[in-house]
Structure formats: C-alpha cells, structure tokens
Amino acid sequence: MQALRVVPKVFYFDTFKEFNEEFKIGKRDVLVTNEWMYNPYVAPLGLDTNVIYQEKYGMGEPSDEMIDAMANEMQKYDYDRIIAFGGGTIVDICKVLSLDVPKKSVDLFTGKVTPKKIKQLIVVPTTCGTGSEVTNVAIAELKSLQTKKGIAVEETYADMAALVPESLQGLPDKVFATSSIDALIHAIESYLSPKASDFTEMYSLKAIEMIMEGYKKVLAAGNTADARKPYLKDFLLASNYAGIAFGNAGCAAVHALSYSIGGAFHVPHGEANYQFFTEVFKMYMRKAPDGKIAKANQIFADILGCDVKNVYDELEKFLNQLIAKKPLREYGMSELQIGEFTKMTVENQQRLLGNNYVFLTDEEIREIFANLY
Structure with a gap:
C-alpha cells in the first residue's frame, strides 16, 4: 500500500511580494483571482500580466457554468502558466482550466471526456480550509444535473503550491470559520479512513491539534480578525497538513452527505460539512x-477538557461559537427530500463513501438526514 504522496512542490513565503520575487509573474501567465485580493496584494507590485477576476463569472461555489465561461475567456490569452490566487472556488476551477476543456466542462466530471493537462498550474490559497493546493480533487456544482460532483485524476494536481499567510488577513469571520472547520473535518475523516497510513495519520493529528488549539486562542482573544492574525500561519499550515492527509487517505460520509444541501441550497462547503459532522460521527460511534474512533474521541475530549461520552455535544457547543449548526429545514430542505437526498448520495458519492470508518447502510444514511431535518 502506498503510504504517502505529495505531488505539487510546496513553497512558503510570508508575503505575496516574496512569492512574486521567486515566481516572477509576467506576460506568459494568467492570474485568476478576486479583485478584492488583487488590489491589496498584487496591484502594488505593478505586474504586467493577464488577470481574470473569478467573481465576474459567478459567485459562491464552483459550477460548470462558471468553468465554461472562464474557459472561453482564457482563449483570448497566449500563456503557459495559470496562477490561482484565491480560495477553494478559484483553486478548483483552475484545476479544470489547466486541462483541455471541452465545450461543456460537465463532460469532464461525468467521464465522457478524458482529462488532458495542457497548462502549468501554480496555486496560492487564500483561505485555510480546502487544502486543495495539494490534492487532485476539484468539486463543482453541475447545474444541468442538479448535483455536486468531483473529479480526481492525476491531471488535476497543481504543479506547485505556495503558502502565503499574509493572504489570509482579510478573511471575513464566516469564511474563516467555514474554511477552517472544513480543514478540521478533512483531518478527522482522513484519520479514520481505511486508507490512512502512519504518515497520513501524523498529518491528520497535527492538523487537528493546531486547528483546535488555534480556535481556543482566537476565541479567548475575542474571535476577531485581529485576534486571528498571530495564528494565521498555524491555520494555513494546518489546512495544508489536512489536505495532504485527505489527498492520500480520502474524505468520507460527512463530505458525501453535505453535497446534497451544498448543491440544492448553495450552502458554503465548510458550513454544509459542519451540519453533518457530529451526527455522522455519532453513527460511527454507535456502530464501532x-x-x-476511540482515540479520535479522546483527542477531542483532552483538548476540550470534557468527558469522552459527551465529546460530540461539547464539540458542537465549541464550534457553534464560530458558526451555528441548524436544522436542515432552515436551509429549505423538505421532509420529502430526506429520501431523495439519501438516494442521490448513495448513487453519486461512492468515491467518498468508500472511505467511511465503518460501512453505512442506505437506511443509516437516511437516518442521519432525518435526525438533522
């Protein structure tokens, strides 16, 4: 069994200016970013390069419609490298844009078209959640199919990743919360995955420790952008560690179930994951x-200073200080959709469900949806 693989070369710089000094962004590049990131970090450098602002093609989670529109725009440029300077939406879109994109990108996600990489991809993440800079996973809402689906092939790995803590300074509170909770779930799901190894477990456990201890410090200091600033490097490194872990061992049922409300109600990825996190783990505990999982429970209990038997209730209370957990009906879900989402999850998310700590039957998945409704 392969124990660990990290495909992109990983770089670290304190500032975007230092990153540019090494990578020398120029005319043969297309920088894909957001205008609110470009203005403070890129504009002062006076770079002569091609720039695409992702928000001009749609807001929120990645979609095949966004990818199609941006691929069409990219045809205007003669370039060798794509530099993805942004959060999970930009990173996932750029993984696809580095391929030979067909007229309809949905064909890549459904397997109708074989992926072929034609451009070099450099990723500079601006959130502390997805860890996508070191994985080959790209997720998109496929609007024509009314679902979310991932592509994970050799061709969707970035060539290089650069970690720049400075780029996290402007994160809104909710984006910080949803992205870092996403990283926490990456870490714990990959730790329990049957594909985990001693190497991936090391990354998973370190990420859990850094994120949870970081939360305690940030909450104690007032949970503001200023309170987070001293710990941004830790959160960025932790999300990268979690990305390395889940890129090798995989994520599981939490992610699989969350795509239902993410696709149907446009719930941000990390927020959607959190809604299912503790309920899935309670089901795991019931079964094995x-x-x-006993070791994972003890790790959380030690950090929270609580009894293991209450660990998921206490974890919810703790994480609710960052982002609230709420009934799925408040997102717009109907009781009828309990069955629909169960069926859709089982049919479309076997790539993730195969990494479950223990096998979950269709009825147990339905029970999780029903309990959260």
Whole structure:
C-alpha cells in the first residue's frame, strides 16, 4: 500500500511580494483571482500580466457554468502558466482550466471526456480550509444535473503550491470559520479512513491539534480578525497538513452527505460539512465505539477538557461559537427530500463513501438526514 504522496512542490513565503520575487509573474501567465485580493496584494507590485477576476463569472461555489465561461475567456490569452490566487472556488476551477476543456466542462466530471493537462498550474490559497493546493480533487456544482460532483485524476494536481499567510488577513469571520472547520473535518475523516497510513495519520493529528488549539486562542482573544492574525500561519499550515492527509487517505460520509444541501441550497462547503459532522460521527460511534474512533474521541475530549461520552455535544457547543449548526429545514430542505437526498448520495458519492470508518447502510444514511431535518 502506498503510504504517502505529495505531488505539487510546496513553497512558503510570508508575503505575496516574496512569492512574486521567486515566481516572477509576467506576460506568459494568467492570474485568476478576486479583485478584492488583487488590489491589496498584487496591484502594488505593478505586474504586467493577464488577470481574470473569478467573481465576474459567478459567485459562491464552483459550477460548470462558471468553468465554461472562464474557459472561453482564457482563449483570448497566449500563456503557459495559470496562477490561482484565491480560495477553494478559484483553486478548483483552475484545476479544470489547466486541462483541455471541452465545450461543456460537465463532460469532464461525468467521464465522457478524458482529462488532458495542457497548462502549468501554480496555486496560492487564500483561505485555510480546502487544502486543495495539494490534492487532485476539484468539486463543482453541475447545474444541468442538479448535483455536486468531483473529479480526481492525476491531471488535476497543481504543479506547485505556495503558502502565503499574509493572504489570509482579510478573511471575513464566516469564511474563516467555514474554511477552517472544513480543514478540521478533512483531518478527522482522513484519520479514520481505511486508507490512512502512519504518515497520513501524523498529518491528520497535527492538523487537528493546531486547528483546535488555534480556535481556543482566537476565541479567548475575542474571535476577531485581529485576534486571528498571530495564528494565521498555524491555520494555513494546518489546512495544508489536512489536505495532504485527505489527498492520500480520502474524505468520507460527512463530505458525501453535505453535497446534497451544498448543491440544492448553495450552502458554503465548510458550513454544509459542519451540519453533518457530529451526527455522522455519532453513527460511527454507535456502530464501532471501540475501534480507531476511540482515540479520535479522546483527542477531542483532552483538548476540550470534557468527558469522552459527551465529546460530540461539547464539540458542537465549541464550534457553534464560530458558526451555528441548524436544522436542515432552515436551509429549505423538505421532509420529502430526506429520501431523495439519501438516494442521490448513495448513487453519486461512492468515491467518498468508500472511505467511511465503518460501512453505512442506505437506511443509516437516511437516518442521519432525518435526525438533522
């Protein structure tokens, strides 16, 4: 069994200016970013390069419509490298844009078209969540199919990733919360995955420790942007560690179930994951309490200073200080959709469900949806 693989070369710089001094962004590049990131970090450098602002093609999570429109725009430029300077939406879109994109990008996600990489991809993440800079996973809402689906092939790895903590300074509170909770879930799901190894477990456990301890410090200091600033490097490194872990061991049922409300109601990825996190883990505990999950429970209990038997209730209370957990009906879900989402999850998310800590039957997945409704 392969124990660990990290495909992109990983770089670290304190500032975007230092990143540019090494990578020398120029006319043969297309920089894909957001205008609110370009203005403070790129504009002062006076670079002569091609720039695409992702928000001009749609807001929120990636979609095949965004990808199609941006691929059409990219045809105007003669370039060798794509530099993805942004959050998970930009990173996932650029993974696809580095391929030979067909007229309809949905064909890449459904397997109708074989992926072929034609451009070099450099990723500079601006959130502390997806870890997407070191994985080959690209997720998009496929609007024509009314679902979310991922592509994960050799061709969707970035060539290089650069970690720049400075770029996290302007994160809104909710984006910080949803992205870092996403990283926490990456870490714990990959830790429990049957594909985990001693190497991936090391990254998973370190990410959990850094994120949870970081939360305690940030919350104690008032949970503001200024309170986060001293710990941005830790959160960025932790999300990268979690990305390395889940890029090798995979994520599981939390992610699989969350795509239902993410696709149907446009719930941000990290927020959607959090809604399912503890309920999935309670089901795991019910089925195999004495297995590997016992160690994970003890880790959370030690950090939170609580009894193991109450660990998920206490974890919810703790994380609710960052972002609230709420009934799925408040997002617009109907009772009828409990069955619909169960069926859709089982049919479309086997790539993720195969990484579950223990096998979940269709009825158990339905029970999780029903409990959260």
